[in-house]
Amino acid sequence: MSAPVWSPADLHFMQQALAQAERALCLSNPNPRVGCVIVGPQGQTLGQGHTQAVGGPHAEVMAMRDAAQSGHALRGATAYVTLEPCSHHGRTPPCADALVAAGLSRVVIASLDPNPLVAGRGVERLRAAGVSVQSGLLDAEARTLNIGFFSRMLRQRPWVRMKMAASLDGISALPNGQSQWITSVEARADGHAWRARACAVATGIGTVLADDPRLDVRDAKTPRQPHLVLIDSRLQTPSTAKLWQVPQRQVWLYHAQAQDAAAPGPAARNTALPNAQGKVDLEAMLLDLAAHEVNELHLEAGAALNASFLREGWVDEVLVYLAPKWLGQGQTMSNFGPLNHVDQGLALHWIDTVPVGPDLRLRATTHASFPL
DSSP, rough: OOOOOOOOHHHHHHHHHHHHHHTTTTSSSSSOOOEEEEOTOOOOOOOEOOOTTTSSSHHHHHHHHHHHTTOOOOOOOOOEEEEOOSSSSSSOOOOOHHHHHHHHHHEEEEOOOOOOOTHHHHHHHHHHHTTTEETTTTTTHHHHHHHHHHHHHHHHHOEEEEEEEEEETTTEEEETTTTTTSSSSHHHHHHHHHHSSSSEEEHHHHHHHOOOOOOOSSSSOSSSOOEEEOOOTTTOOOOOGGGGTTTTEEEEEEESSSSSOOOOSSSSEEEBBBBBTSSSSSHHHHHHHHHHTEEEEEEEOOOOHHHHHHHHHHOEEEEEEESSSSOOOOOOOOOOOSSSSSSSSSOOOOEEEETTHHHHHHHEEESSSSSS
């Protein structure tokens, strides 16, 4: 079958649908970020919407409601949707059925759904009802927006994004441990925006004992606080730590002690996953997080835990803020290595570089192709 030929109007309306999907960036977790635009036979926008908080309406239903509120009939219309309409009863009824019932004649899809419960069945359902369906328009953009959801569905583990901040010569803290603040206010706000989009933020006991951070979202607008994943092999976190004091956030504690060991604070989940070295088994933890619907895991940790994630191959993306400062001596971003040859270094592939205030934000991935 030949590839679809997209018109300028198709491209325009799918871009509009992607803009809607971005509005679900911090809202829809663990559901994917999806946008939908419904267009009439004369090319006029009838309705648009994006997926709501989990348990709420999906993008297609929101777009149809938007059209209904303006008094528009949908028979013969075209829906542009960034992810294949669902075909199963989950937390909400199937969106494919709703589009058929509304009388739409055409559906244009950016990405097919990797969820095994959908995975082409939405397309089949629409076509069986006589709806014309095309897919693949701005597929990479839609997959990038939902990189964590694709990771969980295709690999059964979250997309791990490791965030770091350092001087231009790679120093993340002075020899005395002082690190606040190497980067600017603008960079910190941008970092909080990346926290906000994640299902969970992860850190280790070293960071807790050294900095006593809250690791919540304060400098970016968000309708929800992501979960906090605390990796504390020996259950050393003080009960007075600030991380316990964030309302409306669950702390998921992973350790290497006895299964019934008492958590040091009000952990929502207390899970023992020891490896042979008496540390937390990171692979088992990632599998467990995926089973609990974590799409993107945002790692903010110290050099030792960063090195463990890198060494074991569990980092998918690095997010680095570099300040125009030269600090000379101090702690590095990770204790990865030592290596015997530069060719043994971890190969990365650039995603983008963006100035943020006076600093530079660098993003790179460990995958040869991006997105998944």
